[in-house]
Amino acid sequence: MTGNPLREVCPGLYVAEAKQRFYGLEVGARMTIIQHHGTLFVHSPIAISPADVAHLGTPGQVLAPNLLHHLYVGPWIDAGYEGWAAPGLPEKRKDVHFHGVITPGVQPFGEDIEVLPMACFAMTNEVVVLHKPSRTLLVTDLVFNLSPKAPWMTRTAMRCLGGYPGCNVTLLEQVGMKRDVARRELGIIAEWDFDRVIMAHGEIIETGGKETFFQAFQWVLIGT
Ligand SMILES: [Fe+2]
Incomplete structure (x- = not known):
């Protein structure tokens, strides 16, 4: 990638975005970089060089x-970053030497960054992240928030999957998610203080993100 791929979202929090195809659909991808006591915490990296963020801090x-x-x-x-993986990923990526796996109760990133490994959807085993100082929730595939700027084919396919328009969980998750586990894990996220939601695919929700996020899960939370 050429040029400066970084965009500052708020002090100490940056994103970089790139084109990314998934099953033939252009869905884009976003990574997030958090300045954290002089070092960098990198979430869901895309195809940029660690050298592109070296001016922001040292590898964390x-x-x-x-x-x-x-x-x-x-x-x-x-490049010197300590690698952490979602549960099951080291078995999938035996070529990568991870330092550790995020498991329930493990909080390896200090007080400002809290993580929750979600066991409700085995296809992804997603780890969600709360950055407390910026009141930001980082998710990957848990919700999508594609805009009208997304390619027509992507919007059409995602509409069929229930993932467009707006901030949504697709039918794929709705079918495959263990609902009792999801309710328990969403209950933990409900206790978190956040206003912004950054996801890997779609538009960042700058404010009101907590309410919007939970609206996307009404199908599982209804009646609880
Ligand atoms: Fe994704």
């Missing part, structure tokens, strides 16, 4: 946050 940790978002984690570990 890189998180491959689910079983689908791991393609570009290797160069960050090679």
